[in-house]
Amino acid sequence: MFAVFANPARFMALSRWLAPLLGGVAAVLIPVGLWLAFSVPDDYQQGASVRIMFIHVPAAILAEMAYFCLAGASFFGLVFRHSLADAAARAVAPLGAGFTALALATGSLWGKPTWGTWWQWDARMTSVLILLLLYLGYMALQAAHDDEAKATRNSSILAMVGIVNLPIIKFSVYWWNSLHQGSSIFAKNSEGLAAVYRPALYVMILAYLALFGALWLVRIRAEVWRRRAGAAALAAAAG
C-alpha cells in the first residue's frame, strides 16, 4: 500500500481521480447529514443545542486523525527520506489545524448552554488546545527556515514527539475529573448516544472523512507541483 503511494507519478495518477471522487462523496453526504441532523427531535435535556454534536464530534475525530496522519507521514519522511511523505505531512497540517480549531470553537459554543461555561481548563479541553498549538508549531517551524530540509527535519521531530498527546486526549476524561463526557458513540450501555441521533452523526462523520481525504490529496498534489516548479526553475537557472 505504502509502495503504491510512495511513487510520486503513481500517486499523481491515482489522486487525479480519487480526489474528485472523495469530494463528490462529501458533497452528497454533507447535505444528507445536515438534513438528518435537522430532522431529529430536540434532546430532552439539551434542547436544540444537541445539533452542535453533528459538527463538533466529526471535527474532533478529524482533528485527532489528521495528527496521526501528520506524525505517521513525518516518521516515514524522516526515517525513509521519502519526499512524498514530507509532502503529505506538510499538506495535512493546515487541515488538522482547521478541524482542531473547529472542534474547540463548536465545543465552546456547545459547552456554554450545556455546562454553563465557554471554557474550562480541564484535561480534555486543554489537551485539544495543545493539539492546536502542535499544529501551529509545526507550520511555524516549516515557515521559519530558509533551508527546507532543515525545516522539514525539525517540524517532523515536533510532529512525532507530539503524538504522545493523542492518548492523553483520548483517555483524559477517564484519567482526570472532566466536564467533558466519555466516549458515547460506541458505548453499549445506557450512557451511549441515543439511537435516534446515530444515523445523522455517522453520515456526518463519513462526510467529514471524505472531505478530509479529498482535501489532503489536493494539497499533496499542490505540494508535488510546488517541488516540481522549484526543481524546474533550478534547472532553468543552471542551463
Next chain:
Amino acid sequence: MLHLEAGKYAPYLWPAYGLTVLVLGWLVADSLARARRWRRAAEGAKRETPK
C-alpha cells in the same frame, strides 16, 4: 419535517454552524487555489526549462 427553530439555543447553534461553513469553505478554497497556482507554476517552469 426540519426542526430549524432553535429557540433560546439559537445564539449557540447558528454561530457553530456558521463557523463550520466558514472554516470548511476556506479549507476547500485554499486547497483548490494552492493546487491551481502550483500546477500552473510547474507547467510554466517546465516550458522554460532548456531541453
